[in-house]
Amino acid sequence: MNPWLLVAALAGGVGAGLRYLVDRLLAGRRGLRFPVGILVVNVSGSLALGLLTGLGSAVAPEASLVLGVGLLGGYTTFSTVSVETVLLAQRRRWRDAALNLFGTLALAALAAGLGLVVGAGLR
Structure with missing residues (x-):
């Protein structure tokens, strides 16, 4: 077994705690x-x-695994957004449900794009 996989799993736990x-x-x-x-x-x-992705090869593959898949994978959550959106809709808070769903998607995509540009610029 790859020892970095275990480190990534531990980092995922840390990310979930941070979330x-x-x-x-x-x-x-x-x-x-x-x-x-x-x-x-x-x-x-x-x-x-x-x-992290924008930094590309400037980051060791093991660090990308631990930080990207592990820490940030544990930190971020699509499932919580999905459940919270449904709960808002069940309460007939349609505007909040739409804002949660589409706002999260738009803002997260913009943030990811900004991170890619900044990371590439730092290489």
Whole structure:
């Protein structure tokens, strides 16, 4: 077994813990009705992954595995966005549901693109 796979799995656990902390910090204290914590997690994670990817061969493959697949894979979450969108829709909060779904997609894609450009520029 590749030892880097184990390190990536451990990094995924760290990423999931970070996701929880960021979400609770942003949403838990303020009691917000919109899932802003997970939005921030996914946008910042997309930016970081874009940056890592943009750096290309300047980053060792093992580091890309641990940071990209592991840490950032554990940190970001598509499934939570999906469930929160459905829950918002079930509460008939149609505007918030659409904003959560499409806003997350648009902002995360823009952040990833920015990260790619910045990362490529740093090479």
